[in-house]
Amino acid sequence: MSQNVKNMIQGGIENGMDYIEYVTMLNVLVAKGKTTGSEQSEQRIANTKLNASRIRRIDKKVSIAEDQLKVFQNISEKQVWLVLLESWCSDGAQAIPVFNKLAKSTPNIELKIIMRDENPKLMDRFLTNGTRSIPKLLVSNEEGDLLHIWGPRPEVAAKMVEAYKEQYGKVDEKFKRELQIWYNKDGGKTIVDELIRMVSPL
Template sequence: MDAQPNENVITPAVVAQSLSFEGYMNLVREAVAQEKTTGAEQSAFLAQLTKDNLAIMERTYQTPLQPELVTLVQELPQAQLWLVLTEGWCGDAAVHVPVLAALADQSDKVELRTILRTEQPAVMDAYLTNGGKSIPKLIALDAETLTPLGSWGPRPQVLQEYVLDLKKQELPMLEFIKKALGYSEADNGHALQAELRELLPQWTRAARA
């Protein structure tokens, strides 16, 4: 995971342009209805991926949440804003963002908001992964000051390693996407939630610093 930026690019203006998860889902549904995707980059291929992802998103929002993780978000000492860089065509976002949203829904200490990668290039450039604009990217912030507390993404480490190995096989794009997505869906949110159990205490300590 790349280092946090020295200067906070997430301003109140950026947050004002963000959408709730429900608003993001409606944006994706509207894009699918128009045979499009979200954001500025448009193609028939991305539109088809977005259509496929919509069903995945509606399913993964129902992913069982680990009780100990729910307790962690409910007992946070300070309110956090979870700002997520995403797009409708992204399979990793379809698998993981709904789980993050469902978890945030369990706590009045966490608000999840979404921004589009293509519409917030400065934020994306500040939170690269190995130099790449990988999404989804969750940025945890102090809800009052917007001070960054930490970040997560684009996928759990175990899934990241699988994808990196998959890339070495130089598969056709559709086959690569199908395999990567299938592996992530089979995990059913376990790896993500395990990592969040480790990260939340770190973010809490950062909020107190």
């Protein structure tokens, strides 16, 4: 990883929000009928409102087993989990409460959140199939070395998206409802499992 990318990640960490600040921002946006990012479309404003509700629900419902939490509690060096996100991002609303639960379980993980559209140069270093897909989790140590990358969604969900696009050409509202049903049934378990494999590879 180049020094330039290290500097951009460090800048993101310094300017990033913690989880409480992010949720507070989300609620303010909902109250004002706005969204983050350069596109203030009705759809993205509606998604922001929906995501605020989703995050409240997931915060209450997500449950992580003690033995799973111990994997993260056993991380011996301090890490910063920097997340590129936007308030309208549905996949982000599913992932960010899980990231927060894990970060809260250990003093060695600090969660920071930055907006994708405010950090295009950093985002463009971590594209998914050539697109600025989010959320994107960048895990770095105190020296600024990039340790892990996750996102924009769990592998199962990514395969669902790919299969649907292959059959129908694009993701539509029908599929988005199907994906939401999968997320609801999964309850964050797949995200946790993938992050466990990420931080403790065999």
